[in-house]
Amino acid sequence: MVKVGVFLGYDVSLNIDKWKEEYKQNKVNDTLPYGYDRANSRDINVEYIKLDQIEKKIFFNEYLQRAYLYLIKLPILLFKYDVIWTHYDRDGLFISKLRNIPLLRKFMAKQIANFVWLIDLSKDYSYSKIKNISKLLNRIDKIVYHSPSETQKFIDIFKLNAKKLKCVHFGINFNAYSDKKLMIKPKLLRKDLKDYVLSVGTDVHRDIELLDKLAYNMQDKTFILCSCNPKYLNKNYKSDNLKVISANLCEMRYLYKYCSCVIIPLKYNNHVSGCTTLLEAAAMKKPVVISDIPGIRDYVLNNKTGIITPIGDVNSFENAILKLVNDKNYAQILGNNAYKYTNNRFTTENWALEHAKISKDILNIK
Structure with a gap:
């Protein structure tokens, strides 16, 4: 039996039991964050590292809890598990530091x-910072990432051996996104509003300026941007036909269900920003227009499962939107094709099982 510990940082360690309850209540989109527990089998036991109720009471504030988790509990657990899996860049690098004791x-x-952000962030790193991170990366047994375009970047920037690297495509729990599940209309949405153009997410690589231009150029269409970031909820936009709202899981299903298409305008990045939105739209059988960033063509087949447009090209984006809005039959074909192409490829189950396979490989288990 391979014993796996999943470490996703302080916030998840503190709230993992709450997540389990919220999944039962249809409030979150997977059994546990990123679905790593889906690798559980007769051969592998996956546990999420967490703070239990007694530990929370003893270490009664965030400062004490963080100190205990990172400096006491986590180092001890490195001797309990056979393999540690991490999802966030900072956690992977921190555990690599903990494993820097040669005799132990x-x-x-x-x-x-x-690693999600590391390649994109590295362009602003100094030579000494890249050198230090390279040392930490070289101690990690296997580095995984979402886009095949990142492989050569890891080799060139951090001087890593290709054998240490593995592109594992991102996935979602498709069962969480279905019009057969509970859907709730967001309060800020008009009851009769349908066939709007939907955009979801406002991370640093989303091209919100391009989205704003599109809405301004297409005054006869309603654009909805879904974000939980106050910066974008309170931002002033060029046009009144761009509405920004936040939404929970049940409301997101409604938004996907009744939109005409989903658009994902992106700035250049290597880590396939937008792939979560892309897969959620595919799960709801909605066509997508997305920027042509490196790696995205693994997730989208141009003009078959979605429409790919040049980065920053407002006119191409506008034409693609009009093509979908004006030809609902074509939009439906793309949406159905997207579902068929993605629903067995890009899943959290596949994501977890690939981690299980890699674990057996590095442990030399047949």
């Missing part, structure tokens, strides 16, 4: 670390 390292868990 051979008794510690192996490490599989997912």
